[in-house]
Amino acid sequence: MIAEIHHKVFSNLEDELTGNFFGIMRYIPFQRGLKQIYMKYIHSLDESVHGLIRSIQTNDFDIEFWKRSELGYGEIDAYMELDGVGIGIEVKYQSGLSGENQLEREVSMLSEWCKSEEKILILVAVESDAREIYQRNYRKECFADVHLAYITWQDILSGLDEIKTVNQFEDLMVEDLKGLLREKGFMSFEGFRDNGLIIDGGAFYDFG
Structure with a gap:
């Protein structure tokens, strides 16, 4: 990651980006870290x-990377359980879904692992891709039991400013992540923004 920040290498690997970002974020307590980003920037028509996310009060959490289903559904990029909420994370970077049913398979994974917990599937992608994928999928029947949401890499970069760091080590971690995401080109234009909220289904462009 440091080499990429300093323009020594460039990687377009989704797994590397997943590990770099979420691998560092797990060292910052959830209440001051990911929760701050999710609460301000996550998008969903599911109220x-x-x-x-607001109900999660724990600070301690672990992330399982590339957790694999024992029932043959495949694997998901990251998975965490916090206060009875199971959260699956699907990361996209310079690629689309691996098949039209990828999110449906990930819903099955969450149902496999979370027998009684509430379940959220969060798609992380660049802005245009995230909206299009969400639009194509959020009405599917499988999302009656699993809450679908998305967050863009552009919003995550902005959201890093929401993190309440308490020491120089956390400051350094956050600054490194900002440097990485800027190097990836995830800056966004903020001139016309309504907090990124989707008001209703008609707010989407129909990609046909």
């Missing part, structure tokens, strides 16, 4: 999503 339950923000309430579920």
Whole structure:
């Protein structure tokens, strides 16, 4: 990661980006870190999503990377359980979904691992891709039991400013992540923005 920040190498690997970003974020308590980003920038027409994230009070959490289903559904980029909420994370960077049913398979994974917990599937992608993928999928029947949401890499870069760091080590971690995401080109134009919220289904462009 440091080599990429300093223009020594460039990587377009999704797994590397997943590990770099979420691998560092797990060292910052959830309340001051990911929760701050999710609460301000996550997008969903499902009104339950923000309430579920708000309800999480724990600070300690672990992330399982590339957790694999024992029932043959495949693997998901990252998975965490916090206060009875199971969160699956699917990361996209310079690629689309690996098949039209990828998110449906990940819903099955969450149902496999979370027997009683509430479940959220969060798609992380660049802005245009995230919206299009969400639009194509959020009405599917499988999302009656699993809450679908998305967050863009551009918003994550902005959201890093929301993190309440308490020491120089956390400051350094956050600054390194900002440097990495800027190097990836995830800056966004902020001239016309309504907090990134989707008001209703008609707010989407129909990609046909």
